[in-house]
Amino acid sequence: MAGNDFDPGELSLFDPRFISDPHPVYRKVRAQCPVAVDPFAGNPMLTRHEDIADALRTPGVYSSGMDATALGNQRPLIPLQVDPPLHTEYRKLLDPRFSRARVRELEGDVRQLAGRLVNDFVENGRCEFNSEFAIPFPCSVFLGLMGLPLEDLDTFLALKNGIIRPPATDQQDAEAARERAARKIDDYFTRALARKKKNPGEDLMSWFLGAEIEGRKLTHDEVLGICFLFLLGGLDTVTATLGCSVEWLARNPVDRARLVADPSLLPGAVDELLRFHTPVVGVARVLRRGVTLGGHEYEAGQPITLLLGSANTDSDAFKEGDSVKFDREPNPHLAFGAGPHRCLGSHLARMELKIALEELHKRIPSYAIADGEKVRFGLAIREVECLPLVFPPGIRTQADAS
């Protein structure tokens, strides 16, 4: 095993070229050392598929406790920042609400929403895909699921951005901005819960009010911890995946034409594009006991990053991992994590992504990135910040209900 003496050289994780094309850095970091050092925070990073899959499945050593990440929250994000065995109780409660069958029931409404959003720009021959589709789409699905008013879309987006993209120039400012945003989020959900208490519905927020673990009702703080996490985990991830996927399809017309001609390829394509782009580039853990990694000893309390993007392009796990193959089988990618904290919303996310591409391609089968426009990539998570598309103007098609 090589040491952790990764020399990022010209290309590093914080180089703009890495942001638009991370694969060369992933290759380099894996080849040089299974345990690299994050040049920014100085923390070790696991880089290989096998090691990362093991770490994700060993929460007794690689803990997800609150000290693994600083997001301005005063209480743990539930279930993300809770270790088993309590974590297992939360997942037993939440998993059935996000099962494949439950998600299938939402498909009709989600399809209508996707159709309406594409209809709004289909006749224009151009759109900025992020602001006109990839941002409002998952956020509207989410408001519906929670039973929150659609008019809150902009408030909701601003609340979330206050945590993910705090308006600040340095670390200290960012932490203060996150704490302010976290208080506003708590206030927003506290008011919404009070309304639901008076007027319960069939939605998730109303259900939280009566939900029980270990024979007792969830406390107000626990419900806030869950809502806070849903807001942070369920919106930008889908937006980012959609942006990266559509950007890739715009630049690869032959592959896009295959999807348009044969939508049965879509489920495989959605997963393969998730693997290839891995929008959640890495996840945070903190060591619960001392371990030796890459020949170095690390003590309990050491924060550590699991570089999912590197795991997902590791040639030991994926033949030709730097190429997109819609029919890749098997595809053991870690874009949704693995082990006890594997993404609660993966069925919802896959359904949203599949329907979005289906409804887009039904109306706009051919599109390209606008001439002279440069696509901007961001790294809060791996995302396309601005995606200007041009296409032959299409026709508004009634949004199907099924």
Ligand code: HEM
């Ligand atoms: C393409 C979209 C998505 C991606 C790439 C993604 C990715 C991830 C990843 C990598 C984790 C594991 C984190 C860790 O191990 O530390 C995770 C956890 C989680 N995700 Fe997602 N996610 C997506 C969509 C969603 C959606 C739509 C929801 C909606 C509720 C959601 C809710 C959660 C929750 C609650 C957890 C924590 C699970 C736990 O700790 O037990 N995610 N997600």
